[in-house]
Amino acid sequence: MVDESYVGRTLPPSPPYQVGRERIREFATAVGERSPLCHDVEAARAAGYPDLVAPPSFPVVFTMPRIELFLRDPGFGWRFEGTVHGDQKIEFQRPIHAGDELVTVVRVDGLRTRAGTHMLTLHCAVSTIGGEPVCATEALLLSQEDVG
Amino acid sequence: MSATAGSERARTELTDIVEGSELPPLSVRLTRTDLVRYAGASGDFNPIHWNDRVAESVELPGVVAHGMLTMALGARLVTEWLGDPGAVLSYQARFTRPVPVPDVVDGVDDPTLGAVLELTGTVKSISVADDGARTARVDISAKFDGKTVLGRAAAVVRLPA
Numbered sequence: 001m002v003d004e005s006y007v008g009r010t011l012p013p014s015p016p017y018q019v020g021r022e023r024i025r026e027f028a029t030a031v032g033e034r035s036p037l038c039h040d041v042e043a044a045r046a047a048g049y050p051d052l053v054a055p056p057s058f059p060v061v062f063t064m065p066r067i068e069l070f071l072r073d074p075g076f077g078w079r080f081e082g083t084v085h086g087d088q089k090i091e092f093q094r095p096i097h098a099g100d101e102l103v104t105v106v107r108v109d110g111l112r113t114r115a116g117t118h119m120l121t122l123h124c125a126v127s128t129i130g131g132e133p134v135c136a137t138e139a140l141l142l143s144q145e146d147v148g
Numbered sequence: 149m150s151a152t153a154g155s156e157r158a159r160t161e162l163t164d165i166v167e168g169s170e171l172p173p174l175s176v177r178l179t180r181t182d183l184v185r186y187a188g189a190s191g192d193f194n195p196i197h198w199n200d201r202v203a204e205s206v207e208l209p210g211v212v213a214h215g216m217l218t219m220a221l222g223a224r225l226v227t228e229w230l231g232d233p234g235a236v237l238s239y240q241a242r243f244t245r246p247v248p249v250p251d252v253v254d255g256v257d258d259p260t261l262g263a264v265l266e267l268t269g270t271v272k273s274i275s276v277a278d279d280g281a282r283t284a285r286v287d288i289s290a291k292f293d294g295k296t297v298l299g300r301a302a303a304v305v306r307l308p309a
Contacts, residue, residue: 023189027189027190028233030188031223032149035231035233037234047232056236056239061189061191064190084243087240087299090239
């Protein structure tokens with residue numbers, strides 16, 4: 001049984017995630033992003049960025065582990081195996097760049113159950129360790145109701 | 149990952165962007181290798197993206213691409229057009245249909261087979277802030293086998309001054 005009392009709750013902040021140059025390069029390569037701003041520090045600086053710029057979907061790298069940690073919490077009662085990603089939103093206050101140290105805070109925004117399927121909306125607020133807001137994401141996740 | 153578009157193509161004059169402007173299209177072939185590389189780079193090791201038996205056990209036709217990889221390719225359509233991955237202010241998509249990435253055809257191994265995604269985009273609207281900064285909302289279409297795989301996919305981007 002999913003514990004509906006989690007809706008509206010804000011979970012404890014993540015440990016800081018350090019955005020590394022090589023991770024940006026590897027992620028950019030994996031999605032085919034060839035912009036020099038993701039690969040060449042001098043090019044990124046010449047364009048006005050402090051360091052390599054992360055591709056727009058990069059926050060998945062450090063927000064998804066926090067989401068998975070919550071979904072696997074037996075106290076919440078979510079069936080993790082078979083979880084399907086329904087939709088994803090991301091909004092930037094500023095681009096993420098190498099050298100950022102980012103903290104993710106997950107908030108449980110909504111839970112609906114229809115025809116045996118749970119639909120869960122999770123919000124992630126991402127800020128620097130200094131408290132500067134960087135981006136926010138919202139994911140809709142679906143899983144079958146545990147009837148056992 | 150092989151692409152038939154990208155930095156080689158002539159870029160639209162970004163100052164001439166108007167509502168209705170179309171982005172240079174992007175066609176990407178995703179193979180199993182691309183899925184494994186994305187799994188490693190993103191940290192998403194869900195076996196439905198690399199193990200046919202697990203994928204079939206949850207009623208998929210076989211291994212499917214990560215939804216977030218498809219979404220990342222939609223972002224690439226926009227960032228290659230603008231030449232700046234930092235220009236994306238917001239981005240959203242629904243995952244409406246899985247993208248199967250086979251490595252066998254008629255019982256014969258072919259790891260280069262994969263799936264071809266066709267990405268296109270249109271400038272839906274342009275806004276100008278008080279300081280003159282322009283932003284555009286771009287509607288993105290991602291198709292596999294002629295069918296839409298991302299629903300309501302749209303990005304808001306900062307246009308060059």
